[in-house]
Amino acid sequence: MAPPSDKANQDGCHTCTCRDQSSWQVLSEDDLERVNRARRTRRYEPGDTVFAQGEADRCVYCVKSGTIAERRLDSDGNSVLLGLNYASDLVGYRSFLSGGTHRTSAEAVSPATVCVIDAAAVGEAMERNPELTRELLRRSMAEVEQAQDTIFRSATLSNRDRLLQLLQELLRRHGTMAADGSCRIELPLSRRDLASMIGVRHETLSRIIGRLETEGMAQFSGRHVTVPNPRALAAAASQPSAD
Amino acid sequence: MAPPSDKANQDGCHTCTCRDQSSWQVLSEDDLERVNRARRTRRYEPGDTVFAQGEADRCVYCVKSGTIAERRLDSDGNSVLLGLNYASDLVGYRSFLSGGTHRTSAEAVSPATVCVIDAAAVGEAMERNPELTRELLRRSMAEVEQAQDTIFRSATLSNRDRLLQLLQELLRRHGTMAADGSCRIELPLSRRDLASMIGVRHETLSRIIGRLETEGMAQFSGRHVTVPNPRALAAAASQPSAD
DNA sequence: CGCCAGGTTGATTTCGCTCAAGCAATGTGG
């Protein structure tokens, strides 16, 4: 399983493991090669910063593997984790296109490989191939929808239900199904970050977790979580703003 | 002041009052004319629906004047006002580009004129002029940033401070400065919608308003608000997530 | 071994939600 991935690491975009899901799939071989040459692959360990809020770099970050968190800070020391990015996601492209500084910081929350791409090359690829711009637009709109979902949920759901929603999402991305139908996750996040994602203090999160455990919804042990009945969790968590 | 505007109303995009701010400014005369022909101008009264959540129309809506609110509903009857759109803003373009249904509904909250543009024509304009796609991308990214701001504030600020932030924003868009330095607004929104924007029950909003009145921060009378000292409000509201 | 960061737990207070009543403005039918 490892060998082909390692080879892909060497060969760049053309043989990238996430070529078919990445934004670059819309490019011609020729344009892909130009992007490929403007690219360098970097390895990040958990906690490493990919870029920092307030910085103004001229790069776009394409996640090849691992999990990258986007965080916003303020001058009072508040920190909110706005979302997670996975393989084939593009990070930090906003500041490049708007010309400003990064309004969030990005950091690895698992071992990750990320391709750092020179923004100028991406700009040229967009000029050369308008479909790439459309692709970025699609991604950006998807981000709007996701953010609006979050806003809607934070206005309508209880803290407990928001945690269930978040758990379900983490389950989807990080969970592994066991033979007996239960599900296990290794959370990529600290309690504090989890708490910030649902907008509560970390003490409150502890108590909500305690409640879920006595309810039998999930068992927490450090960052390891087991959900005995994922269906029940999904049912309890689902208010997807239908109608 | 009125005559030129009325004339503009007749003449379409070329002489539109918001031509220089709209997304169409990037188009050539020729392309602008194509969009213009695919356009019809509609008048909305407060409460009128521009498009409804769940609908799948093939149109893009360009606000010429007035205020258009974007709302999300769920099956439990919850309603959240996600944001307001003003002259030169584009609404409803997400579903056209993603091909799906509207995930929000849009309604006028003031008398408004909106141009309803055939999506196919916009699609063609994008093919013909890639700069238009970039422009939509810029707008979409701005929406992401705004949504992330909202998420961050709802996770870090008190309900009172979120109301102050909202008031300040409404002041900016709808306020008129008086000679003595005070500021008056005619709110375009009901209490319920205001409450949903900051994520509290409407009863709670009433009480927060009461507190602000006793503090002398603002005086509320129905939808009419006067802020004696806008500077003080701005100072109290400002935690713009710097650094 | 002691320190420290991250996490849990407890006690207390504050705050927001719920349910319920009251009120003003608006609209409707007799």
Added chain:
DNA sequence: CCACATTGCTTGAGCGAAATCAACCTGGCG
């Protein structure tokens, strides 16, 4: 034109939930 319902808003009382402050674990790590 008035009785009456309706809608949107305010106010109150009680309760439950979350924030706050603080103590105390626990597992690394120097």
